[in-house]
Amino acid sequence: MKLGAITLPNTLFVAPMAGVTDRPFRQLCKRLGAGYAVSEMVTSKRELWNSLKTSRRADHAGEVEPIAVQIAGVDPAQMAEAALYNIDRGAQVIDINMGCPAKKVCNVWAGSALMQDEPLALSIVEAVVAACAPRNVPVTLKMRTGWCEAEKNALRLARAAEGAGIAMLTVHGRTREQGYKGQAEYDTVAAVKAALGIPVVANGDIDSPQKARQVLDYTRADALMIGRAAQGRPWIFREVAHYLATGELLAPPTVREVRAWLLEHLQDHYGLYGEYSGVRSARKHIGWAVRALPGGEDFRARMNLIESCEQQLLAVGEWFDELAAQHERLPLAANDERLELTA
DSSP, rough: ETTTTTSSSEEEEEOOOOTTHHHHHHHHHHHHOOSSEEEEEEOOOGGTSSHHHHHHHOOOOOOSSOEEEEEEOHHHHHHHHHHHHHTTTTTTTEEEEOOOOOHHHHTTGGGGGGGHHHHHHHHHHHHHHHHHGGGOOOOEEEEEEEEEEEEEOOOHHHHHHHTTTTEEEEEEEEEEETTTSSSSHHHHHHHHHOOOOOOOOSSSOOOOOHHHHHHHHHHHEEEEOOOOTTTTTTTTHHHHHHHHHHSOOOOOEEEEEEEEHHHHHHHHHHHHHHHHHHHHHHHHHHHHTTTSSSSSSHHHHHHHHHHHHHHHHHHHHHHHHHHHHOOSOOOOOOOOOOOOOOO
């Protein structure tokens, strides 16, 4: 699959998630089978570019290519400027956020709120595409099915975006009103795929290899984007890739493998965030990794009291050593039951 001049390693993508898909997490997912990962959203407001949060999100030092950055905002000129700002810092793909359902984003009419104002949404697309074209940087778009059940306009907006030069489109199968509740639906994704000539990516509730196969067959999408299911289980990408290629389920990773991946991820995480922020922001990643494992909840409660990166790393290593003494491979969580598609 090609995106502009970029050839993607595969068609399994990591969804952009604020507070989650930082550079260390994207690196981990790419190492474990993802072919493409989009950054946390970067604001289009120039006055915030020098903030610590934005500077970290714009840090791509050592990141495996391709480097894709998502930008968010409501002003076409600011969004175009933000695209160039991120290209100057290594972005090879610019993604426009029209999918975030968070209130603090939608309350300023950014994210999925833009789907309520199609002329403005299209103006943003046109401005960003025009800014990126001289740099030969493709522009992609992530959206929802619409603002609410009564206002599903993804197909209409997708056609307009393709006409304005979008290179690839991702559709999360929920409205903004749903947030992350209920089940994703894939009829809208299928309709967008059938209508467009550019690659279309299916997103929403893809949480197992079997579900990945079903969504691909149902929507005929060109690629899949996985978000929350990769939290604590970043090897889902290699599991899905193996299943799509062979029709067989890959054996769970060994406990020793997961221990090594997590410890390496934590060291990378501390390197980006430093001691004070690193030990605190790492807690959610550790919590996700152990939540479904025997004794995981008790360990998470104890781990959340640790204030040192060194002690946190040591505690995680020792906990997985104890788990390895009981299990060679990671104990399976009962999470493969939600295989029904919602039409």
